[in-house]
Amino acid sequence: MNDSSVPPIVHPVRVEGAAIVLRELAETDLDVLVAIFSDPLVVRYIALDPVTAEAEAVWLAETIAAATVTPRTQYHLSIEHRPGQSLVGTLRLGIDRPEHRSGEIGYALARQWWGKGLATEAVRLVVRFGFDQLRLHRIWATHHPDNPASGRVLQKAGMTLEGRLRGHMYTKGAWRDSLCYAVLETDDTRPTSVG
Numbered sequence: 001m002n003d004s005s006v007p008p009i010v011h012p013v014r015v016e017g018a019a020i021v022l023r024e025l026a027e028t029d030l031d032v033l034v035a036i037f038s039d040p041l042v043v044r045y046i047a048l049d050p051v052t053a054e055a056e057a058v059w060l061a062e063t064i065a066a067a068t069v070t071p072r073t074q075y076h077l078s079i080e081h082r083p084g085q086s087l088v089g090t091l092r093l094g095i096d097r098p099e100h101r102s103g104e105i106g107y108a109l110a111r112q113w114w115g116k117g118l119a120t121e122a123v124r125l126v127v128r129f130g131f132d133q134l135r136l137h138r139i140w141a142t143h144h145p146d147n148p149a150s151g152r153v154l155q156k157a158g159m160t161l162e163g164r165l166r167g168h169m170y171t172k173g174a175w176r177d178s179l180c181y182a183v184l185e186t187d188d189t190r191p192t193s194v195g
């Protein structure tokens with residue numbers, strides 16, 4: 001393996017779309033993050049219990065610090081709505097082993113922003129970022145089988161349903177399955193534009 005096979009490090013990230021911008025998390029995001037991730041409906045289908053302000057402050061400080069560590073393996077980004085620069089949600093692109101050139105994404109939006117196409121745009125943008133700037137080969141995501149809106153987002157963003165991961169994780173006191181979606185840099189379905 002040579003160095004060209006390892007994804008480059010990008011910091012700070014700023015990816016601009018039609019309605020949203022993906023940018024680095026900031027300390028000033030804390031109050032909105034607490035509002036989003038303390039909402040039981042937001043965390044209902046993700047492996048996270050509703051957060052407290054104290055715990056979220058610790059997480060935010062650690063995550064901002066981790067963004068500048070080399071190699072960068074976690075791209076935790078804020079989803080900002082362009083018109084009013086409102087923070088509407090977050091998105092994570094995690095790279096387990098850089099030499100594998102594979103990244104997993106996850107995302108969540110504040111409830112008042114659901115149903116406006118913003119998660120779809122965010123996934124399209126991060127897929128393009130992952131392929132073009134991080135030189136990933138595969139980008140994938142999983143969702144709870146009872147959360148079809150998330151599957152629809154992945155499908156609209158050009159991902160293919162690969163199958164059901166049985167007993168994928170133990171969370172909230174039970175084993176749960178997940179549906180797995182992915183897109184390869186070589187796929188014809190790779191999104192080429194946002195909108």
Ligand SMILES: CC(C)(COP(=O)(O)OP(=O)(O)OC[C@H]1O[C@@H](n2cnc3c(N)ncnc32)[C@H](O)[C@@H]1OP(=O)(O)O)[C@@H](O)C(=O)NCCC(=O)NCCS
Pocket residue numbers: 041042043045046106107108109110113114115116117118119120121142143144147148149150152153
């Ligand atoms: C899942 C989530 C990210 C979707 O965000 P969003 O901005 O509302 O998504 P979009 O508007 O881009 O697209 C949603 C799609 O799902 C569809 N949808 C919504 N509810 C649905 C349901 N119950 N069954 C099937 N499709 C559904 C919408 O109709 C839309 O598809 P369409 O454009 O073809 O009509 C958002 O609901 C959320 O943040 N949920 C809480 C956190 C979470 O579950 N994150 C995913 C973890 S895997």
